Each structure stands twice: as structure tokens, then as C-alpha cells.
Amino acid sequence: MQCPSGEDRCCGVVLDSGEEIRSTLGVISTLPPQTLLPLIPEAWLSHDPSLKSMEALKPCEYISVYIWFDQKVSEGKQMWARTYNKDDLNCEFYDFSEIYPGSDGSGKPWKQRPSLIGSNIIDSGRLADMTDDEVIERTLREIQESFPLALEAKVLHTVVNRVPMAIHRPVVGTEKLRPEQRSSVRDFYVAGCWTKTDFPCSMESAARSGYLAADELLQLRGRESGSASSVAHCMLQAVRERLTNILCQHLSFCICVGMIQVAYCSRLMFQVGSKLVGSMQVTQVTNNSEKNLTRLKVEELVN
Numbered sequence: 001m002q003c004p005s006g007e008d009r010c011c012g013v014v015l016d017s018g019e020e021i022r023s024t025l026g027v028i029s030t031l032p033p034q035t036l037l038p039l040i041p042e043a044w045l046s047h048d049p050s051l052k053s054m055e056a057l058k059p060c061e062y063i064s065v066y067i068w069f070d071q072k073v074s075e076g077k078q079m080w081a082r083t084y085n086k087d088d089l090n091c092e093f094y095d096f097s098e099i100y101p102g103s104d105g106s107g108k109p110w111k112q113r114p115s116l117i118g119s120n121i122i123d124s125g126r127l128a129d130m131t132d133d134e135v136i137e138r139t140l141r142e143i144q145e146s147f148p149l150a151l152e153a154k155v156l157h158t159v160v161n162r163v164p165m166a167i168h169r170p171v172v173g174t175e176k177l178r179p180e181q182r183s184s185v186r187d188f189y190v191a192g193c194w195t196k197t198d199f200p201c202s203m204e205s206a207a208r209s210g211y212l213a214a215d216e217l218l219q220l221r222g223r224e225s226g227s228a229s230s231v232a233h234c235m236l237q238a239v240r241e242r243l244t245n246i247l248c249q250h251l252s253f254c255i256c257v258g259m260i261q262v263a264y265c266s267r268l269m270f271q272v273g274s275k276l277v278g279s280m281q282v283t284q285v286t287n288n289s290e291k292n293l294t295r296l297k298v299e300e301l302v303n
């Protein structure tokens with residue numbers, strides 16, 4: 001909300017009901033760019049090229065699919081993922097009946113409930129013409145490829161949720177479009193995963209943007225930078241832990257692959273020595289019809 005005096009300063013927000021909320025220290029918007037843009041006075045956009053640049057952030061659409069089954073189907077798995085295949089729909093799957101702690105509204109422990117599987121179709125703009133029924137059918141097939149129990153289970157209920165901008169599209173040239181949290185409009189700040197955080201668009205980026213916006217606001221009010229650091233510290237700690245986990249998983253995966261290769265190479269050299277011909281192929285097999293979990297298949301082709 002522009003100040004009544006008309007100066008380039010943000011004085012608060014106006015709700016749909018017409019109610020005005022006046023700010024004491026400043027306003028931090030956490031709206032997504034496509035929602036925020038039409039609410040910003042034109043004068044502010046022309047005054048601040050950094051704010052205006054959010055117009056150029058292009059959406060990456062997602063579809064979230066939810067399927068309620070009449071029995072457990074995921075063999076106790078909480079989540080699983082498919083490796084990339086351009087013909088696939090879904091990326092990762094979650095069985096919420098295995099994830100949620102405690103009980104549902106009727107007092108039944110979640111663990112005892114039949115599977116409720118949610119999955120994400122990333123960059124789903126390519127599927128704009130696909131009906132919800134087709135999305136469900138293809139998703140069901142992808143679940144059945146991993147878990148044959150889903151072939152005999154009955155589907156009780158489904159939801160297809162189309163998210164117009166889950167994140168912005170991180171294409172070349174996007175980074176310089178992400179605005180700083182502190183705008184050139186006095187007392188107006190923006191936070192959201194799409195703002196400049198040095199992190200890719202993610203929950204971590206969203207949390208960091210909130211910290212950076214609060215820190216900027218507090219600094220302008222005479223507080224030292226880092227006044228909001230206790231939250232930031234927790235958040236950065238979480239990021240560090242998450243990165244360490246990912247690194248460890250990849251490291252053990254690489255070690256496994258390395259060991260298999262060494263074992264097969266030794267055997268192969270022996271066979272080459274005796275037969276004088278041989279070749280080895282190591283393939284990562286995914287999405288096959290028996291069991292769709294990522295695993296290694298080592299094929300040895302020795303004449």
C-alpha cells in the first residue's frame with residue numbers, strides 16, 4: 001500500500017475486504033511473483049527495475065497426484081523415485097500412510113491405514129492437454145511397475161492438483177532476474193524462494209529469503225546485521241546436514257559401483273587371458289516392469 005502522501009514508501013497492506021493494515025517497521029511480502037506483481041503500484045515497478053524483473057521469471061508447473069488405495073501397496077516404503085526417463089510422468093512418490101506419525105481424525109494409527117500415495121510430476125507444462133483421468137491412469141501404471149500389490153488393490157479416491165508455478169524455471173539468464181529482498185521502495189521487502197538467495201529455488205531458498213529480508217529490515221532500523229541469525233543458523237545447519245546426507249548417499253553409491261567394476265574387471269581380465277575375447281557392460285537399469293527401484297544390473301558379455 002502506497003502512503004497517502006504519495007511518496008515511494010510502503011505503509012502497509014490492503015486486504016480484499018478493504019481493511020487496511022498499517023505497518024510499524026515495514027512490509028515483507030512473501031507472495032509468489034505472479035500474485036505479487038498485479039498488487040504493486042505501477043510507479044514502484046517503473047522506479048525499481050529489480051522488482052520489475054520478476055515479470056520475466058517463467059513458471060515451472062508441477063502436478064501433484066494423490067491416490068487412496070483400499071490396502072497397503074508400497075511394501076512399507078515411505079518414498080521412492082524414478083530416474084529420469086523422458087516418457088515418464090512422475091519423479092518421486094510418497095506413501096503418506098507410512099510417513100505420518102500418530103493417528104488420523106478417527107483415531108486410527110496412520111501406519112495401519114491403507115496406502116495413500118502422493119507423487120510429483122515436475123515441469124508438467126508439457127502435459128497441459130492430458131486429462132486428470134489420463135494422469136491418474138499413467139501414474140497408477142508407474143506405481144504398479146514398482147509395486148505389484150498395486151495391481152490388485154482397489155483405488156478408492158484420487159486428486160490431481162495442478163500447481164501453476166511450483167518454482168520459477170531456472171533457465172540460463174534467470175539468476176540475474178532474481179530481486180534482492182530489500183527493494184528501492186522504502187519499507188518494502190520481498191521474500192520467497194525466487195528472490196536472490198544464492199540457493200536454487202527450494203524450501204531452503206524460501207527460508208533464507210525470509211531471514212535476509214528480516215535482517216535487511218532490522219539493519220535499516222538500527223539493529224546490527226545478524227540480528228535474525230538464530231533462525232538463519234538453524235536453517236543453514238539444516239542445509240548443511242541435508243547436503244552431507246546427499247553426499248554420503250552418492251559416495252556409498254559410487255563406492256558400490258566401483259567395487260562391482262573392480263570385481264568384474266578382475267574376473268574379466270582372467271577370462272580375457274584364457275579366452276582372449278571379452279567385454280563388459282555396466283548398465284543402470286530402472287523402470288523395468290518387475291521392480292522399479294533403481295538398481296544396478298551388471299551384464300557380462302563374454303564370447
Ligand SMILES: Cc1cc2nc3c(=O)[nH]c(=O)nc-3n(C[C@H](O)[C@H](O)[C@H](O)COP(=O)(O)OP(=O)(O)OC[C@H]3O[C@@H](n4cnc5c(N)ncnc54)[C@H](O)[C@@H]3O)c2cc1C
Pocket residue numbers: 030031032035062063064120163165166167191192193194201202203204206
Ligand atoms: C508439489 C511440490 C513439490 C515440491 N517439492 C520440493 C522439495 O522436495 N524440495 C524443495 O526444496 N522444494 C520443493 N518444492 C518447492 C518449494 O515448495 C518452494 O520452493 C517453496 O515452498 C517456496 O516457498 P515460498 O515461501 O517462496 O512460496 P510458497 O510456499 O508458495 O508461499 C507463498 C504463500 O503465499 C500464499 N498466497 C498466494 N497468493 C496469495 C494471496 N493473494 N493472498 C494471500 N496469500 C497468498 C500461498 O497460499 C502460500 O502460502 C515443491 C513445490 C511443489 C509445488
